[in-house]
Amino acid sequence: xxxxxxxxxxxxxxxxxxxxxxxxxxxxxxxxxxxxxxxxxxxxxxxxxxxxxxxxxxxxxxxxxxxxxxxxxxxxxxxxxxxxxxxxxxxxxxxxxxxxxxxxxxxxxxxxxxxxxxxxxxxxxxxxxxxxxxxxxxxxxxxxxxxxxxxxxxxxxxxxxxxxxxxxxxxxxxxxxxxxxxxxxxxxxxxxxxxxxxxxxxxxxxxxxxxxxxxxxxxxxxxxxxxxxxxxxxxxxxxxxxxxxxxxxxxxxxxxxxxxxxxxxxxxxxxxxxxxxxxxxxxxxxxxxxxxxxxxxxxxxxxxxxxxxxxxxxxxxxxxxxxxxxxxxxxxxxxxxxxxxxxxxxxxxxxxxxxxxxxxxxxxxxxxxxxxxxxxxxxxxxxxxxxxxxxxxxxxxxxxxxxxxxxxxxxxxxxxxxxxxxxxxxxxx
Amino acid sequence: xxxxxxxxxxxxxxxxxxxxxxxxxxxxxxxxxxxxxxxxxxxxxxxxxxxxxxxxxxxxxxxxxxxxxxxxxxxxxxxxxxxxxxxxxxxxxxxxxxxxxxxxxxxxxxxxxxxxxxxxxxxxxxxxxxxxxxxxxxxxxxxxxxxxxxxxxxxxxxxxxxxxxxxxxxxxxxxxxxxxxxxxxxxxxxxxxxxxxxxxxxxxxxxxxxxxxxxxxxxxxxxxxxxxxxxxxxxxxxxxxxxxxxxxxxxxxxxxxxxxxxxxxxxxxxxxxxxxxxxxxxxxxxxxxxxxxxxxxxxxxxxxxxxxxxxxxxxxxxxxxxxxxxxxxxxxxxxxxxxxxxxxxxxxxxxxxxxxxxxxxxxxxxxxxxxxxxxxxxxxxxxxxxxxxxxxxxxxxxxxxxxxxxxxxxxxxxxxxxxxxxxxxxxxx
Numbered sequence: 001x002x003x004x005x006x007x008x009x010x011x012x013x014x015x016x017x018x019x020x021x022x023x024x025x026x027x028x029x030x031x032x033x034x035x036x037x038x039x040x041x042x043x044x045x046x047x048x049x050x051x052x053x054x055x056x057x058x059x060x061x062x063x064x065x066x067x068x069x070x071x072x073x074x075x076x077x078x079x080x081x082x083x084x085x086x087x088x089x090x091x092x093x094x095x096x097x098x099x100x101x102x103x104x105x106x107x108x109x110x111x112x113x114x115x116x117x118x119x120x121x122x123x124x125x126x127x128x129x130x131x132x133x134x135x136x137x138x139x140x141x142x143x144x145x146x147x148x149x150x151x152x153x154x155x156x157x158x159x160x161x162x163x164x165x166x167x168x169x170x171x172x173x174x175x176x177x178x179x180x181x182x183x184x185x186x187x188x189x190x191x192x193x194x195x196x197x198x199x200x201x202x203x204x205x206x207x208x209x210x211x212x213x214x215x216x217x218x219x220x221x222x223x224x225x226x227x228x229x230x231x232x233x234x235x236x237x238x239x240x241x242x243x244x245x246x247x248x249x250x251x252x253x254x255x256x257x258x259x260x261x262x263x264x265x266x267x268x269x270x271x272x273x274x275x276x277x278x279x280x281x282x283x284x285x286x287x288x289x290x291x292x293x294x295x296x297x298x299x300x301x302x303x304x305x306x307x308x309x310x311x312x313x314x315x316x317x318x319x320x321x322x323x324x325x326x327x328x329x330x331x332x333x334x335x336x337x338x339x340x341x342x343x344x345x346x347x348x349x350x351x352x353x354x355x356x357x358x359x360x361x362x363x364x365x366x367x368x369x370x371x372x373x374x375x376x377x378x379x380x381x382x383x384x385x386x387x388x389x390x391x392x393x394x395x396x397x398x399x400x401x402x403x404x405x406x407x408x409x410x411x412x413x414x415x416x417x418x419x420x421x422x423x424x425x426x427x428x429x
Numbered sequence: 430x431x432x433x434x435x436x437x438x439x440x441x442x443x444x445x446x447x448x449x450x451x452x453x454x455x456x457x458x459x460x461x462x463x464x465x466x467x468x469x470x471x472x473x474x475x476x477x478x479x480x481x482x483x484x485x486x487x488x489x490x491x492x493x494x495x496x497x498x499x500x501x502x503x504x505x506x507x508x509x510x511x512x513x514x515x516x517x518x519x520x521x522x523x524x525x526x527x528x529x530x531x532x533x534x535x536x537x538x539x540x541x542x543x544x545x546x547x548x549x550x551x552x553x554x555x556x557x558x559x560x561x562x563x564x565x566x567x568x569x570x571x572x573x574x575x576x577x578x579x580x581x582x583x584x585x586x587x588x589x590x591x592x593x594x595x596x597x598x599x600x601x602x603x604x605x606x607x608x609x610x611x612x613x614x615x616x617x618x619x620x621x622x623x624x625x626x627x628x629x630x631x632x633x634x635x636x637x638x639x640x641x642x643x644x645x646x647x648x649x650x651x652x653x654x655x656x657x658x659x660x661x662x663x664x665x666x667x668x669x670x671x672x673x674x675x676x677x678x679x680x681x682x683x684x685x686x687x688x689x690x691x692x693x694x695x696x697x698x699x700x701x702x703x704x705x706x707x708x709x710x711x712x713x714x715x716x717x718x719x720x721x722x723x724x725x726x727x728x729x730x731x732x733x734x735x736x737x738x739x740x741x742x743x744x745x746x747x748x749x750x751x752x753x754x755x756x757x758x759x760x761x762x763x764x765x766x767x768x769x770x771x772x773x774x775x776x777x778x779x780x781x782x783x784x785x786x787x788x789x790x791x792x793x794x795x796x797x798x799x800x801x802x803x804x805x806x807x808x809x810x811x812x813x814x815x816x817x818x819x820x821x822x823x824x825x826x827x828x829x830x831x832x833x834x835x836x837x838x839x840x841x842x843x844x845x846x847x848x849x850x851x852x853x854x855x856x857x858x
Contacts, residue, residue, distance in 0.1 A: 156654055156658050161604060164658070165602075165604045166601065168598070173595075175591040178590060178591075178594070179590060182590055187759070191760055212765075214766060215769075217761060217769070218770075218773045220760070221756045221757070221760060224755065224756075228590045228593065229659065229755075230658065232658055325657060326650065326658075327650045328650070330616070330620045331616065332643065332646060333620075336641075336643060337643060340644075340646070340647060341647075
């Protein structure tokens with residue numbers, strides 16, 4: 001599946017891409033035999049890459065090509081093409097562990113940093129659906145299966161220490177992508193940084209508060225250190241609702257180019273954070289008070305399900321598939337051993353919950369004060385209303401990051417969110 | 430310095446070693462121009478390798494060659510020669526960070542898994558000195574400099590995340606040596622395992638207690654997971670008093686073939702554990718009651734100094750040399766930021782202390798119930814006296830591992846040790 005390494009990287013725009021794909025028999029078989037008739041459109045709305053949808057008589061494919069710089073910023077911010085290799089590697093492993101929850105891989109060319117994948121149709125980016133107030137009945141079950149399986153089976157609970165070390169090393173080279181996270185999520189929002197932005201002037205005072213809040217800086221620094229030095233499992237690494245495509249009956253996780261071995265709570269926290277942001281943004285999308293009540297109730301219910309079902313599935317895997325070197329079964333023999341190990345499993349999940357809450361908070365704050373924002377908030381046109389929604393999300397995030405121990409269960413989180421829904425913050429300006 | 434990769438590995442016994450060294454001009458210059466006159470003696474008393482001392486008219490060198498199996502067990506337990514590469518790599522880094530505290534590297538041949546080093550003379554293995562009741566006035570200062578510098582400068586506090594990930598990957602292949610630790614320290618002593626042994630029959634009941642002690646099994650499993658999945662810094666990985674050579678005025682750390690990126694507390698705990706074992710063993714080496722009181726007082730004082738001086742030096746480095754990506758200075762501006770960061774530094778050291786105490790306990794228990802014992806206890810000829818000393822050490826270790834939170838300072842550890850000195854355990858048999 002890996003294409004030739006010969007030849008140099010070049011950006012394939014429409015004509016060159018058509019020629020390239022026409023040379024791949026397996027792709028021609030999918031699209032139809034007349035390349036000139038294929039339609040090709042660039043649809044990338046992410047921050048980093050080119051994404052093409054190619055359609056022919058018989059069907060379509062999606063083509064993703066990495067650019068040697070950050071698309072959102074431009075050539076002034078170079079970014080290694082090797083990320084396409086790590087994305088391909090992660091997608092391959094995810095496909096083995098959760099095959100129906102990622103797009104099928106059709107072709108990969110390392111030199112061109114280009115991957116051809118199954119065209120997901122009629123799937124849409126989940127975040128767009130959430131902005132519109134759509135409810136996705138399959139989502140909680142699917143995303144928790146994805147997370148429980150990809151995290152458990154790449155952890156010390158499922159792998160030998162040797163296999164795990166090899167896997168860590170295989171992803172160690174993806175550090176340029178990790179650095180984006182380290183800077184943009186764990187550092188810049190808490191200090192003066194050129195690329196920061198927020199809903200000014202309304203959040204000016206809140207932004208200044210965050211920069212002065214040393215308890216928060218300690219908390220985010222601990223999370224950053226955990227992100228850098230806790231290779232617990234193979235993470236997706238960017239698991240927000242813009243990396244998830246959905247229909248009413250299907251869920252697909254895309255774009256694992258930030259994949260590396262890191263702390264599990266970072267992935268789980270990303271999902272929770274993005275649901276909580278959708279919840280707080282919802283008020284800003286109301287055209288009439290209470291209009292989105294059912295949606296908002298569903299979002300909070302989904303927040304609870306995401307943690308609870310993830311924990312349940314992860315624990316079930318641990319009980320039945322623990323072939324790794326951690327917590328060896330031989331140390332927990334008999335009924336007494338089994339009972340004690342079960343208590344430890346729950347304690348482990350409680351520690352993971354604490355991590356998750358902290359990472360969720362960090363993922364929220366970066367979307368409101370950092371470089372990359374999300375349409376949940378950005379599509380609220382009235383800036384004052386947008387700022388109200390954002391300030392509510394930030395207040396919860398600040399509590400989650402600094403008062404983490406106060407959140408013992410996911411119901412504590414949804415209760416706090418519900419309580420903040422009517423809160424009217426004092427805004428600047 | 431790295432020799433040719435051409436040719437196959439072969440074990441170099443005396444004659445072949447003489448020929449090999451005679452072909453190395455830099456070694457001939459050190460030893461003297463007449464290879465036939467060199468004396469060569471095999472002195473390896475460790476568990477894994479061949480070690481030769483080669484002396485000529487002008488001077489001497491030490492030569493270490495890895496065997497493709499565990500020397501202690503034999504060819505039935507193969508072990509990769511690549512450990513010589515990791516040892517060389519670790520020794521090079523340690524030499525850069527603590528140059529006067531490791532032997533000088535003179536020559537390395539990757540294919541032969543062979544390293545020629547400075548001959549440490551008249552240094553002796555520290556453990557032998559401790560058995561004899563010797564006090565080493567330089568030890569606490571030297572070993573804490575070694576640990577503070579090698580751990581700090583290879584951590585996220587000193588390195589960029591990218592450099593750290595590269596370094597983790599560079600040592601990831603040393604997993605066969607890590608597995609020895611995972612099995613022999615963190616697993617086997619707590620279950621029936623063919624290679625376990627203890628001072629029978631006196632410790633039979635205690636061995637059985639340990640195998641039934643589920644609180645201990647949870648604690649050691651958490652430590653094992655931390656050992657496998659917390660690459661905080663480049664560890665020596667086997668920092669017991671048999672890996673330290675001393676005179677009254679010098680300290681040299683040798684044999685870092687277990688080096689890998691792991692939790693810092695494992696190295697610090699190894700030093701503390703081996704001092705505590707020397708303390709408890711001392712009673713067994715007394716020929717008259719109280720004869721070794723001054724020695725024992727010095728050992729406990731050294732235990733305290735090792736932690737306190739390590740912590741002081743590590744904190745000093747953090748305050749002055751923190752160029753890593755963790756805890757970025759820009760998040761802790763001004764007096765308020767500096768004050769809050771200082772509090773966090775102390776909290777970080779407290780977490781590291783807790784890890785250290787746990788790892789010290791694990792390192793103790795393995796020496797009394799696992800495969801590899803140490804001469805501190807083994808040279809106590811009267812088995813009942815030996816068992817008494819061992820039982821005291823195990824009782825403290827069990828408290829340190831399970832009631833870790835009760836030990837807030839190193840003085841809590843030495844107080845507990847002092848209290849156990851006269852305790853007479855009930856023995857089996």
